[in-house]
Amino acid sequence: MNTNFYEQVYEIVRLIPKGRVTSYGAIAKSLGAAKSSRMVGYAMRFAGMAHPKVPAHRVVNSSGLLTGKFHFETPEMMEDLLAKENVKVKDDKIVNFKTVFWNPMEEITE
DNA sequence: ATCATGACCATCC
DNA sequence: AGGATGGCCATGA
Numbered sequence: 001m002n003t004n005f006y007e008q009v010y011e012i013v014r015l016i017p018k019g020r021v022t023s024y025g026a027i028a029k030s031l032g033a034a035k036s037s038r039m040v041g042y043a044m045r046f047a048g049m050a051h052p053k054v055p056a057h058r059v060v061n062s063s064g065l066l067t068g069k070f071h072f073e074t075p076e077m078m079e080d081l082l083a084k085e086n087v088k089v090k091d092d093k094i095v096n097f098k099t100v101f102w103n104p105m106e107e108i109t110e
Numbered sequence: 111a112t113c114a115t116g117a118c119c120a121t122c123c
Numbered sequence: 124a125g126g127a128t129g130g131c132c133a134t135g136a
């Protein structure tokens with residue numbers, strides 16, 4: 001791959017602390033490409049095959065919905081992983097999303 | 111350059 | 124509430 005764009009995405013996703021989640025849009029924005037939110041999600045398709053594997057389960061859409069759960073090995077894996085991180089998932093969406101939301105901007109701080 | 115494909119987002123109905 | 128539409132943009136053929 002070597003695509004710089006994906007690397008940036010992975011870099012941020014890997015920085016997500018345990019028990020926290022973020023949104024595709026937020027990541028895109030921190031990359032300076034707010035409109036490229038789709039690309040973030042697109043990049044996540046390679047998350048499972050990326051070399052340090054990225055915690056894609058900590059990335060949800062702007063509503064805290066587990067949109068990409070079906071892209072995991074098993075659809076149940078995502079919420080299961082989140083549950084282990086102390087993140088409650090109800091009806092495919094993050095409970096207390098605003099509370100567990102992690103802002104990438106705070107870690108980028110360029 | 112053009113077309114098709116999205117793990118998105120906002121808006122409209 | 125839930126479906127449809129358009130926009131946006133990187134990637135690969």
